[in-house]
Amino acid sequence: MKKWIPLLLLLLALSSCKTKNAVNTDNGQDSIITAEDKRNPKDVNEPVRDKLTFYEHVLIPPKFDQIKISSKVNVETGSFVPTLEATTYIENDKKVWMNLRAVFLNVARGIATPEGIKGQDKVNKTYIDSDFEYLNNLLNVNFIDYKSLEKILLGRTFVKISDSQFTLTQNAQGYKMTSNINQKIVTDEKNREYKIVLQYDTNYDLLSVNLKDVLSPDELEISYSGWEEYEGIRLPKNVKIIIKGSKSSQILMENTKFDFSRMETPYSVPSSYKKIEIK
Numbered sequence: 001m002k003k004w005i006p007l008l009l010l011l012l013a014l015s016s017c018k019t020k021n022a023v024n025t026d027n028g029q030d031s032i033i034t035a036e037d038k039r040n041p042k043d044v045n046e047p048v049r050d051k052l053t054f055y056e057h058v059l060i061p062p063k064f065d066q067i068k069i070s071s072k073v074n075v076e077t078g079s080f081v082p083t084l085e086a087t088t089y090i091e092n093d094k095k096v097w098m099n100l101r102a103v104f105l106n107v108a109r110g111i112a113t114p115e116g117i118k119g120q121d122k123v124n125k126t127y128i129d130s131d132f133e134y135l136n137n138l139l140n141v142n143f144i145d146y147k148s149l150e151k152i153l154l155g156r157t158f159v160k161i162s163d164s165q166f167t168l169t170q171n172a173q174g175y176k177m178t179s180n181i182n183q184k185i186v187t188d189e190k191n192r193e194y195k196i197v198l199q200y201d202t203n204y205d206l207l208s209v210n211l212k213d214v215l216s217p218d219e220l221e222i223s224y225s226g227w228e229e230y231e232g233i234r235l236p237k238n239v240k241i242i243i244k245g246s247k248s249s250q251i252l253m254e255n256t257k258f259d260f261s262r263m264e265t266p267y268s269v270p271s272s273y274k275k276i277e278i279k
Helices: 008-019 035-039 051-059 132-139 146-154
Strands: 066-076 084-091 095-102 105-113 116-121 126-130 166-171 174-179 183-186 191-200 206-213 219-225 228-230 233-235 238-244 249-259
Touching: 084 146, 095 146, 105 146
Parallel strands: none
Antiparallel strands: 066 084, 066 249, 084 095, 095 105, 105 116, 116 126, 166 174, 174 191, 183 191, 191 206, 206 219, 219 238, 228 233, 238 249
């Protein structure tokens, strides 16, 4: 990642274009109660009796009209990227607008809608214009759409989960969902299979989502921490994305302020900018 990232919403996608997603494995340890588990009963995973309440909490989205998030962003890719300041404006089900600044200079701006994603790199004078199908092909997944990007930013479950294909357990730390069937993801390029693990706190806050490509070392982990309630909505202060593969990278978003007022979201690309393809 040698150039400025044109859109924070694409940090995951752009980084993964070179590594092809995935994450954390449990190596089958959760199905075995070890001697240490017996000494620490709080670590023993047990079946969840009230599954309906769990699904209601983790699948029903929060109600809001708009949210403005101010963040500090640190990116580690092996190349120097200064700390960025991000302003993200989410208009529920309609758009996600983002502006990135470094040393008081606007360096990138982008907008995502249900139709696709647009972003411009003000440093290199380039821009992108992509639909979600193209991003899914690049990432070898099939769940990236506008709503999933909203959910990633707000710390909501962004992968499909079902009682028939996942095992739900509970211990003193919270809830865990583990895919008991490899999740097949079909794209134009190839078919891939993933093992997915999701961790939730005792109050149903999402703590992490892990995807592991069962046929390669590729891994993706997105974790959330510092949950607090704002205007009746629980939101995470920290979002961390860790990508492992032929090249590894890490993205940390520290959300410093949440605002629920409306704002203008200007976006236009100068005629002198050159269109680039995501590779």
